[in-house]
Amino acid sequence: MRAFRSFESLEDPQAGLAWMQRILVNAHRDRVRKDSRTVPEVPVEEVDEFSLYRTLADEDPLPYSDSLHVDFLHSFGREDVHEVLMRLPEIYRAPLVLRYMQGFSTKEIAKLLDAPLGTVLARLHRGRKLFEKELWAYANEADLLHAGVER
Amino acid sequence: MNAGERMIPCSQAVRELWDYLDQRLSPEEQSEVERHLAFCRRCCGELEFAKQLQRFLASHGADEIPPDVKEHLERLVEEL
Numbered sequence: 278m279r280a281f282r283s284f285e286s287l288e289d290p291q292a293g294l295a296w297m298q299r300i301l302v303n304a305h306r307d308r309v310r311k312d313s314r315t316v317p318e319v320p321v322e323e324v325d326e327f328s329l330y331r332t333l334a335d336e337d338p339l340p341y342s343d344s345l346h347v348d349f350l351h352s353f354g355r356e357d358v359h360e361v362l363m364r365l366p367e368i369y370r371a372p373l374v375l376r377y378m379q380g381f382s383t384k385e386i387a388k389l390l391d392a393p394l395g396t397v398l399a400r401l402h403r404g405r406k407l408f409e410k411e412l413w414a415y416a417n418e419a420d421l422l423h424a425g426v427e428r
Numbered sequence: 429m430n431a432g433e434r435m436i437p438c439s440q441a442v443r444e445l446w447d448y449l450d451q452r453l454s455p456e457e458q459s460e461v462e463r464h465l466a467f468c469r470r471c472c473g474e475l476e477f478a479k480q481l482q483r484f485l486a487s488h489g490a491d492e493i494p495p496d497v498k499e500h501l502e503r504l505v506e507e508l
Binding site for chain 2: 325326328329330331334346347350353355358373374377378379380381383398401402405408409
């Protein structure tokens with residue numbers, strides 16, 4: 278695909294480029310790997326029921342916070358967000374990053390990843406849920422909620 | 429609420445919130461979500477948090493890729 282070849286020829290040394298290259302190249306590999314049996318789709322029932330908003334309200338991990346949900350998000354530094362994203366399967370991470378971090382439209386993403394629009398939309402939905410779930414898991418594992426709002 | 433208007437459950441409203449924010453729902457689906465939000469404080473909280481999450485992702489996205497690279501990517505998309 279010309280887009281990927283052109284993109285790989287860029288010489289900008291900044292980390293963002295490597296990050297985006299990795300996303301696009303891996304997505305490209307996913308596309309080439311046509312056998313759908315190898316794509317690690319996540320079962321619907323495992324993630325669709327999860328709500329980070331509700332989990333935070335129920336667990337109340339920052340009892341002294343007046344704005345719990347915002348403070349929870351503010352406890353994540355740049356590296357933490359990167360770590361959480363890297364926990365997501367590639368097929369969900371690529372659309373999520375391209376849509377919500379880079380601002381591409383869903384139609385553009387479908388072209389970039391050479392996937393049907395419906396597939397992109399379904400993976401965006403699943404990716405958002407997985408991202409919420411991994412934010413919560415990572416915050417607990419990395420003890421962010423004690424470092425919390427001071428970060 | 430009129431007699432013929434369906435009230436969707438919270439599970440469906442939450443499932444459709446991001447598409448609602450992205451304006452990807454049909455007019456009928458959008459009305460269903462809005463009717464639900466008018467009656468459900470918890471889902472209003474879910475909606476506000478979805479907006480916060482979108483802003484959160486967008487703010488970190490700006491760190492992840494330089495503007496010139498993004499511009500280049502956009503040109504590539506146009507060429508596809």
